[in-house]
Amino acid sequence: MGTINIAVIGECMIELSGQPFKTMQQSFGGDIINTAIYLKKLAKDEINVHFVSSVGQDALSDALVEQWQHHGIDTTHVLEDTNKRVGLYMIQNDARGERIFHYWRNDSAARYLMQHADVNHVFEALERFDAIYLSGISLAILPAADCEALLAKLTEMHERGVAIIYDSNYRPALWQYSGSEIKLSAEQSLERAKNINKQILAITDLALMTLDDEQALWQDDDLASCRSRLERFGVGELVLKDGANGCQYSNKDEPSLFTTDKIEHVVDTTAAGDSFNAGFLSYWLRKQPIAACAQAGNLTAGQVIQQKGAIVDIDSQTIIDQVSPLTGAALG
Numbered sequence: 001m002g003t004i005n006i007a008v009i010g011e012c013m014i015e016l017s018g019q020p021f022k023t024m025q026q027s028f029g030g031d032i033i034n035t036a037i038y039l040k041k042l043a044k045d046e047i048n049v050h051f052v053s054s055v056g057q058d059a060l061s062d063a064l065v066e067q068w069q070h071h072g073i074d075t076t077h078v079l080e081d082t083n084k085r086v087g088l089y090m091i092q093n094d095a096r097g098e099r100i101f102h103y104w105r106n107d108s109a110a111r112y113l114m115q116h117a118d119v120n121h122v123f124e125a126l127e128r129f130d131a132i133y134l135s136g137i138s139l140a141i142l143p144a145a146d147c148e149a150l151l152a153k154l155t156e157m158h159e160r161g162v163a164i165i166y167d168s169n170y171r172p173a174l175w176q177y178s179g180s181e182i183k184l185s186a187e188q189s190l191e192r193a194k195n196i197n198k199q200i201l202a203i204t205d206l207a208l209m210t211l212d213d214e215q216a217l218w219q220d221d222d223l224a225s226c227r228s229r230l231e232r233f234g235v236g237e238l239v240l241k242d243g244a245n246g247c248q249y250s251n252k253d254e255p256s257l258f259t260t261d262k263i264e265h266v267v268d269t270t271a272a273g274d275s276f277n278a279g280f281l282s283y284w285l286r287k288q289p290i291a292a293c294a295q296a297g298n299l300t301a302g303q304v305i306q307q308k309g310a311i312v313d314i315d316s317q318t319i320i321d322q323v324s325p326l327t328g329a330a331l332g
Helices: 031-046 059-070 109-115 119-126 136-140 144-159 172-176 186-201 211-218 223-232 272-284 290-304 316-322
Strands: 004-009 013-018 024-029 047-056 078-081 088-093 099-104 131-135 163-167 206-210 237-241 247-250 256-258
Touching: 004 031, 024 031, 031 047, 031 059, 031 131, 031 136, 031 272, 031 290, 031 316, 047 059, 047 109, 059 078, 078 109, 109 119, 109 144, 119 144, 131 136, 131 144, 136 144, 136 172, 136 186, 144 163, 144 186, 163 186, 163 272, 172 186, 186 211, 206 211, 206 223, 206 272, 211 223, 211 237, 223 237, 223 247, 237 272, 247 290, 256 290, 272 290, 290 316
Parallel strands: 004 047, 004 131, 013 088, 047 078, 131 163, 163 206, 206 237
Antiparallel strands: 013 024, 088 099, 237 247, 247 256
């Protein structure tokens, strides 16, 4: 069984949490890096997880890269930008305990990944990979021309047989800027998001979508109408995540529903979808039965939401032991 190589494309930011001018804790997070880390925890040496992004040339960026490496992520294709820095976000809790996010990412190095002098060398290397994973956030943070350039590169990869994996992870605020400081209207930003999503879905081999996100963007009535629309857009395999109800899988055929056990003590749903994706991919990339993929996704998310934070310790061996035994050959 050969080692599988997957590239994950996106942004990781510094996280500050706590009370301003009092105690603030530093961490890091981002949808793509969350999935990458959980995927590596589950797949271990069978899957090489490569992060494709851009950071600055400063102590904070260096420390961030060291954290990724500590989790087993390959950072060979993380580019350094001499003029930019990593993005930052702060989490606060309001009087009701609800989390409030503040972002400083408009000038982050990751936002200008496609303008880096060495980015073409990265994509030349990715031609030999088995899969590429990205999200709507990976696309939404880019200036308009850079987003189109990335879509063109992904189309080339898809035509070369590299599997494209996508999670829309729709965040309306990120689509309001199109390469300038001029804020788009709500209608313009919605149309931009729809247009880009149609383009990426047409070359997507596996879509890992969240029903709530899809309904927010497309106003789908239910799972069935959402699935029908995504299949019309050209998606190959489709997973629709529906929170505590589990997930639904289809491959242009009758869907299969995979329920999940109820979690009695949900602490924090941050990274629930990201960790589900990691569990699903850890088996899908090794060409395992879809039932095993879905079970691994549900079990991984189930562990994560019982703890506080996006990146937490999981008992990967318990997940592996609970999932049906591996069968078949690895991808690649």
